[in-house]
Amino acid sequence: MSELSYRQALHDTLREEMLRDESVFLIGEEIGVFEGSYKITAGLLAEFGPRRVRDTPICEEGFVGAAIGAAMLGLRPVVEIMTINFSLLAIDQIVNHAAKIHAMFGGQVSVPMVIRTPGGGGQQLGASHSQNIEVYYAHAPGLKVVTPATPADAKGLLRAAIRDDDPVLFVENLSLYNTKGEVPDETGRIEIGKAAVAKEGRDITVVAYSRAAVIALDVARRLEAEGISVEVIDLRSLRPLDRETVCASVRKTSRAVVLEDDWLSFGVGAEIAATIQEGAFDYLDAPVRRVAAAEVPLPYAKPLENAALPNADALIKVIREILDDTRYQR
Amino acid sequence: MRKERGTQGVAAAPAPATGGIGSESHETLQHYYRQMAFIRAFELRAAEMYQRAKIGGYCHLNLGEEATVVGLMAALAPEDYLFTTYREHGYALARGIAAERVMAELFGKSTGVSGGWGGSMHLFDAETNLLGGYGIVGGQIPPATGAALALSYKAEPDAPTPAVMCLLGDGTTNIGAFHESLNLAAIWRLPIVYVIVNNGLGMGTSVDAASGEPDLYRRGCAYRMPGVRVDGNDVLAVREAARAALEAARKEHQPSILEAVSFRLRGHSVVDPARYRSREDTDKAREEDPLPVFRAQLIDAGALDLSSAVQIEEDAERVVSAAVEFAEESPFPSVEELFAHGYATPVPNAPRALPGDPVIAPAGVARS
Numbered sequence: 001m002s003e004l005s006y007r008q009a010l011h012d013t014l015r016e017e018m019l020r021d022e023s024v025f026l027i028g029e030e031i032g033v034f035e036g037s038y039k040i041t042a043g044l045l046a047e048f049g050p051r052r053v054r055d056t057p058i059c060e061e062g063f064v065g066a067a068i069g070a071a072m073l074g075l076r077p078v079v080e081i082m083t084i085n086f087s088l089l090a091i092d093q094i095v096n097h098a099a100k101i102h103a104m105f106g107g108q109v110s111v112p113m114v115i116r117t118p119g120g121g122g123q124q125l126g127a128s129h130s131q132n133i134e135v136y137y138a139h140a141p142g143l144k145v146v147t148p149a150t151p152a153d154a155k156g157l158l159r160a161a162i163r164d165d166d167p168v169l170f171v172e173n174l175s176l177y178n179t180k181g182e183v184p185d186e187t188g189r190i191e192i193g194k195a196a197v198a199k200e201g202r203d204i205t206v207v208a209y210s211r212a213a214v215i216a217l218d219v220a221r222r223l224e225a226e227g228i229s230v231e232v233i234d235l236r237s238l239r240p241l242d243r244e245t246v247c248a249s250v251r252k253t254s255r256a257v258v259l260e261d262d263w264l265s266f267g268v269g270a271e272i273a274a275t276i277q278e279g280a281f282d283y284l285d286a287p288v289r290r291v292a293a294a295e296v297p298l299p300y301a302k303p304l305e306n307a308a309l310p311n312a313d314a315l316i317k318v319i320r321e322i323l324d325d326t327r328y329q330r
Numbered sequence: 331m332r333k334e335r336g337t338q339g340v341a342a343a344p345a346p347a348t349g350g351i352g353s354e355s356h357e358t359l360q361h362y363y364r365q366m367a368f369i370r371a372f373e374l375r376a377a378e379m380y381q382r383a384k385i386g387g388y389c390h391l392n393l394g395e396e397a398t399v400v401g402l403m404a405a406l407a408p409e410d411y412l413f414t415t416y417r418e419h420g421y422a423l424a425r426g427i428a429a430e431r432v433m434a435e436l437f438g439k440s441t442g443v444s445g446g447w448g449g450s451m452h453l454f455d456a457e458t459n460l461l462g463g464y465g466i467v468g469g470q471i472p473p474a475t476g477a478a479l480a481l482s483y484k485a486e487p488d489a490p491t492p493a494v495m496c497l498l499g500d501g502t503t504n505i506g507a508f509h510e511s512l513n514l515a516a517i518w519r520l521p522i523v524y525v526i527v528n529n530g531l532g533m534g535t536s537v538d539a540a541s542g543e544p545d546l547y548r549r550g551c552a553y554r555m556p557g558v559r560v561d562g563n564d565v566l567a568v569r570e571a572a573r574a575a576l577e578a579a580r581k582e583h584q585p586s587i588l589e590a591v592s593f594r595l596r597g598h599s600v601v602d603p604a605r606y607r608s609r610e611d612t613d614k615a616r617e618e619d620p621l622p623v624f625r626a627q628l629i630d631a632g633a634l635d636l637s638s639a640v641q642i643e644e645d646a647e648r649v650v651s652a653a654v655e656f657a658e659e660s661p662f663p664s665v666e667e668l669f670a671h672g673y674a675t676p677v678p679n680a681p682r683a684l685p686g687d688p689v690i691a692p693a694g695v696a697r698s
Contacts, residue, residue, distance in 0.1 A: 057510075057514070059510035064472070065476060065507065066473070066479055066511070066514055104452050112674075142672075194679070278689055
């Protein structure tokens with residue numbers, strides 16, 4: 001075990017995979033000479049050269065599509081899209097092409113490509129640069145969508161994504177890059193499609209992913225001091241979605257809340273709530289609640305931005321409401 | 331209105347001259363006529379099968395483009411790669427894919443080239459490096475460019491590579507993906523030829539109405555990419571221009587544009603009566619129909635006699651009939667295979683629910 005930042009875990013994994021497999025190459029805007037907008041690829045151009053670390057012009061549709069074609073010929077491109085907001089410029093290539101090519105051509109070809117991209121608000125970047133739109137992609141069969149919350153998951157899931165033969169959207173989060181955590185030294189993969197029980201508990205289940213999973217874990221620890229036992233499920237993977245782990249937890253706790261950074265309507269929490277009412281209806285003591293972003297384009301002004309984003313206080317408030325409504329006795 | 335056509339318009343390189351019919355062997359000329367006649371017979375039968383509801387979805391035909399199709403495929407080497415549009419039956423046939431597998435795909439049968447998953451617009455054959463027909467206009471261009479990137483990635487610097495041929499229609503030259511891809515191919519010197527099959531109409535919109543620069547071979551100028559226009563009704567001219575472009579792509583990693591100008595003999599798809607077209611344009615398209623023109627040229631030149639021509643046409647009908655029969659008799663893919671191509675790398679929790687199935691098993695019941 002060593003303590004690494006989320007950023008360092010990503011960087012080290014890219015480097016290790018490039019050393020391991022000649023067919024792995026990086027492609028994206030400002031990843032080489034500039035060393036990445038968020039410095040994930042720092043030093044890699046110097047080490048691997050421009051063939052393996054390919055700077056592109058500003059053309060998301062062009063370079064994401066080019067990565068698809070390269071993957072169809074057996075390479076393993078790892079694309080960096082500077083932020084998930086810009087992925088919309090490439091959504092035709094991601095949803096109409098990367099997600100479809102394997103099935104639409106009868107399984108004759110696959111697209112072993114990873115798209116790394118950070119989402120997330122809270123940086124005062126304004127409406128167009130602060131979105132959590134992973135659900136657009138989680139809706140599309142053929143894609144895999146993973147959302148690591150910790151440095152260890154960043155490493156294990158990125159390694160799994162690069163070695164996977166399907167297109168994987170690897171959603172990072174701006175506010176997580178500097179977070180630190182223990183990362184196993186061995187070269188293990190984390191299975192795509194499986195959620196993690198980040199913390200076991202008895203009284204209520206909090207389902208979350210990415211930044212929200214970190215907040216949920218923090219809240220769970222704080223409430224533990226009051227004798228409230230919170231179970232935290234970190235989805236890790238939005239597609240495929242591990243419904244069984246979520247429902248198994250709710251069958252134990254009988255109460256559930258989803259913490260999510262995306263907008264409320266049609267968001268990840270809506271899918272989780274629907275899953276719980278189908279898979280654990282008889283076990284529920286209270287309606288499933290969602291703590292999600294306010295449904296506005298995210299404002300720039302700090303008080304407004306803070307008010308719009310879900311946080312620990314909102315989660316604690318909702319947990320208390322659910323417990324009170326169900327006459328929870330400590 | 332259409333622009334004057336011909337080979338005189340040249341951006342950076344002249345269209346290579348052909349020696350004409352006189353310099354070709356009779357066997358070669360007969361082979362091209364056989365392929366063109368075969369595509370014609372196949373497409374007419376596809377239209378008929380569509381009207382009889384044997385074929386579903388959209389169905390776009392190469393009628394009127396046979397000389398372009400055959401000329402391009404004659405130039406493309408087996409080790410080269412092909413990305414096409416949704417108007418691609420003829421390319422699949424000329425690339426050497428059995429007609430029965432193409433027709434079976436149109437019928438949605440398991441014996442089709444794409445196993446019944448693609449249909450008319452999505453023919454794919456790994457064996458012949460046909461890397462797909464693509465239904466989204468322009469969608470094929472970035473992946474084709476990336477395939478060229480992979481070829482260059484795998485080769486030693488400056489060593490020859492196979493080339494990629496990426497087909498697109500005239501209307502597609504206005505899409506952002508086209509311009510982004512041209513730019514990437516230019517800055518990275520990728521071995522790719524972008525072939526603009528200009529049949530004058532993007533659905534019902536003319537090239538002049540749609541394009542600020544209607545000389546489409548010049549649309550690579552902003553990327554310093556050479557472009558050539560060729561008469562798409564002239565199979566030999568198309569072949570020569572494509573050969574030159576592909577050679578430059580393979581040996582010099584010089585990407586380029588090749589514009590082949592022809593007419594679409596019918597509507598955008600089988601169901602389109604093309605009422606937006608003037609009588610004059612329709613008559614002109616029929617007059618210049620490459621199939622009877624090429625047939626007459628070969629007979630005049632003594633490269634083909636009438637009875638051989640008739641024999642070729644009858645053979646085409648016979649093979650197409652056999653293809654229809656094969657398609658008809660082939661099974662549809664089994665519903666049990668609905669999730670067979672969900673993922674190339676299996677993962678836990680991949681969805682397998684049919685409409686109305688529970689999304690999760692009741693408590694205590696393990697799901698397979």
